[in-house]
Amino acid sequence: IYGGMKAIPGANPWQASLQVRPKGSSQEFRHTCGAVLIESCWVLTAAHCINKNHEMQVVLGGLDLGKKEEFEQTIGVETVIVHEKYRETPEAVYNDIALLKLKSTNGKCAVESQYVKTLCLPNVSFPDGSECTIAGWGATEDSKHGSSQLMDAEVLLISQEKCSDPSVYGSTIDGSMFCAGYLQGGTDSCQGDSGGPLSCEKNGVHFLYGLVSWGDSCGKENKPGVYTNVIHFLDWINSKTGGIS
Numbered sequence: 661i662y663g664g665m666k667a668i669p670g671a672n673p674w675q676a677s678l679q680v681r682p683k684g685s686s687q688e689f690r691h692t693c694g695a696v697l698i699e700s701c702w703v704l705t706a707a708h709c710i711n712k713n714h715e716m717q718v719v720l721g722g723l724d725l726g727k728k729e730e731f732e733q734t735i736g737v738e739t740v741i742v743h744e745k746y747r748e749t750p751e752a753v754y755n756d757i758a759l760l761k762l763k764s765t766n767g768k769c770a771v772e773s774q775y776v777k778t779l780c781l782p783n784v785s786f787p788d789g790s791e792c793t794i795a796g797w798g799a800t801e802d803s804k805h806g807s808s809q810l811m812d813a814e815v816l817l818i819s820q821e822k823c824s825d826p827s828v829y830g831s832t833i834d835g836s837m838f839c840a841g842y843l844q845g846g847t848d849s850c851q852g853d854s855g856g857p858l859s860c861e862k863n864g865v866h867f868l869y870g871l872v873s874w875g876d877s878c879g880k881e882n883k884p885g886v887y888t889n890v891i892h893f894l895d896w897i898n899s900k901t902g903g904i905s
């Protein structure tokens with residue numbers, strides 16, 4: 661996260677770290693992407709975060725990736741469902757969404773606590789200019805390797821019209837994605853934040869509105885972050901999970 665602050669404990673309880681290691685290896689898992697808890701046994705992330713040669717786990721309830729924390733929950737991934745129309749071109753990433761079904765122990769996956777909670781799927785759209793929150797352990801203005809502390813920042817939703825301007829991203833922007841941030845540059849998501857949440861609040865309820873997906877560099881003028889448009893995928897999510905309460 662560029663232009664962010666160290667997250668306050670419990671402020672982003674749906675934030676997950678997606679961690680990987682080569683299949684069959686005994687290496688330690690390493691953070692690769694963000695992810696979001698939407699149901700006890702279901703996590704959303706970006707499709708471009710998935711590598712089928714990697715074994716995955718999800719860590720919930722943690723802020724500092726550098727140490728084992730008291731309220732952390734580490735859960736294995738049982739199934740990965742990548743969107744059938746996920747596609748990467750040199751210009752953009754389309755339908756950048758994947759569902760992870762978590763492994764259960766004694767019939768339970770993630771256990772709700774002060775530091776672990778699900779984020780609601782959106783039931784309304786938010787107007788352009790709305791202030792929403794991004795969070796992650798990705799690159800910062802000080803460290804291209806990312807932050808061991810979870811960081812968060814406020815960004816503004818940018819209209820499809822502005823984002824599709826030739827001076828911004830032009831016609832590469834479609835309905836599976838939207839832009840958020842600042843056209844003057846500055847605050848933005850970055851590498852390692854991918855798959856994590858862009859959440860927006862209404863009447864005290866937080867909604868998952870976007871997933872960090874792509875962008876031309878980070879924090880650059882006229883190159884805001886591009887996010888997977890979660891509303892566009894509600895039917896897909898419901899068809900794969902059988903519906904989220």
Ligand code: 4AZ
Nearest residue numbers: 849850851874875878885
């Ligand atoms: C990346 O490389 C990436 N500024 C993620 C987000 C953004 C750019 C790049 C948005 O994963």
